[in-house]
Amino acid sequence: MKATARAYTNIALIKYWGKRDEVLFLPMNSSLSITLDKFYTTTTVEFCSCLSTDVFVLNNKLANEQELANVTRVLDLIREISGKEYRGIVNSVNHVPTAAGFASSASGFAALTAAASKALGLELNSSELSRLARQGSGSACRSIHGGFVEWQKGENEDGSDSFAKQILSNHDWDLSILSVQLNYGAKVVSSREGMKRTRDSSPFYSGWLATIEQDIKTAKEAIQSRDFEKLGQIVETNAFKMHATTLGADPPFMYWNSATYDVIQEIQYLRSVGIQAYFTIDAGPNVKVLCDPKDEKDVYEQLIHMPVVQGIKLCHPGPGITYLSNSSRE
Numbered sequence: 001m002k003a004t005a006r007a008y009t010n011i012a013l014i015k016y017w018g019k020r021d022e023v024l025f026l027p028m029n030s031s032l033s034i035t036l037d038k039f040y041t042t043t044t045v046e047f048c049s050c051l052s053t054d055v056f057v058l059n060n061k062l063a064n065e066q067e068l069a070n071v072t073r074v075l076d077l078i079r080e081i082s083g084k085e086y087r088g089i090v091n092s093v094n095h096v097p098t099a100a101g102f103a104s105s106a107s108g109f110a111a112l113t114a115a116a117s118k119a120l121g122l123e124l125n126s127s128e129l130s131r132l133a134r135q136g137s138g139s140a141c142r143s144i145h146g147g148f149v150e151w152q153k154g155e156n157e158d159g160s161d162s163f164a165k166q167i168l169s170n171h172d173w174d175l176s177i178l179s180v181q182l183n184y185g186a187k188v189v190s191s192r193e194g195m196k197r198t199r200d201s202s203p204f205y206s207g208w209l210a211t212i213e214q215d216i217k218t219a220k221e222a223i224q225s226r227d228f229e230k231l232g233q234i235v236e237t238n239a240f241k242m243h244a245t246t247l248g249a250d251p252p253f254m255y256w257n258s259a260t261y262d263v264i265q266e267i268q269y270l271r272s273v274g275i276q277a278y279f280t281i282d283a284g285p286n287v288k289v290l291c292d293p294k295d296e297k298d299v300y301e302q303l304i305h306m307p308v309v310q311g312i313k314l315c316h317p318g319p320g321i322t323y324l325s326n327s328s329r330e
């Protein structure tokens with residue numbers, strides 16, 4: 001009753017922003033992402049009749065009460081499917097720079113779902129895993145798959161049709177994704193709180209919903225036809241729109257800081273001199289830059305020398321869930 005799985009984090013190309021059901025983690029809109037090859041979580045789950053409660057060790061430290069409760073909620077769903085009542089020890093190691101604002105919840109809940117279901121002897125397909133991971137953190141449902149992924153929002157009230165599907169594998173189209181870490185602190189409004197406040201109070205949220213289906217369609221067309229420029233343009237447009245909704249929230253908030261804007265301007269400058277690079281930003285100040293692999297060195301060199309930039313991690317599309325034998329885990 002023991003298994004180890006690894007899942008890689010993902011960045012949203014077209015954002016998930018707002019829930020229609022907060023208990024089941026059902027989104028207001030569909031979203032698209034790329035799974036990255038550099039940031040991941042490795043999780044081992046071992047169930048035992050000897051335990052009376054779940055135990056969660058995160059990065060070699062006992063997790064706090066809230067973190068344990070979030071893990072137990074997902075384990076309960078998996079226990080229910082398996083019909084087994086055993087409690088488990090979860091040992092999770094994040095290879096994601098969380099302090100720098102990169103989300104580890106996506107890779108974390110994807111790895112947890114895969115390891116726990118395997119440890120209880122379940123042979124779940126990727127749609128089933130995706131539906132379960134979604135209930136730990138919405139974006140986690142996309143990290144079940146590698147490459148380019150769509151989370152279809154679904155229509156059903158029970159969430160049965162709300163899960164992620166792969167559009168292209170990580171071997172089908174190579175892109176460079178530069179994760180640019182800035183010299184500033186952590187975000188002040190979590191994505192969970194931010195999307196709720198925006199949905200509940202921003203007059204701009206209806207504009208977000210009115211155009212999101214078209215954004216998804218445009219981005220999918222660009223991915224299918226490997227049209228980098230078209231993809232880059234819609235990715236930027238969609239990021240601007242998401243961040244614009246937060247300015248209309250009550251109380252208003254923004255995830256950008258001055259360093260974020262410095263990097264945006266640098267990317268715009270690069271395009272003006274003929275280098276195709278595009279940015280996106282999630283619920284924090286850091287910027288992710290997309291470019292063609294042939295340009296990655298130039299883009300890196302241009303950004304790394306900016307005083308506001310603390311570091312850059314160069315990523316490419318990465319794989320989906322990987323199961324590890326107990327001898328090969330880190």
Ligand code: DP6
Nearest residue numbers: 012015016137138139191192282283
């Ligand atoms: C801005 O998946 O972290 O990164 O479902 O509440 O856990 P919860 O939220 P989360 O939100 C991610 C928001 C985003 C956009 C995205 O990844 O699509």
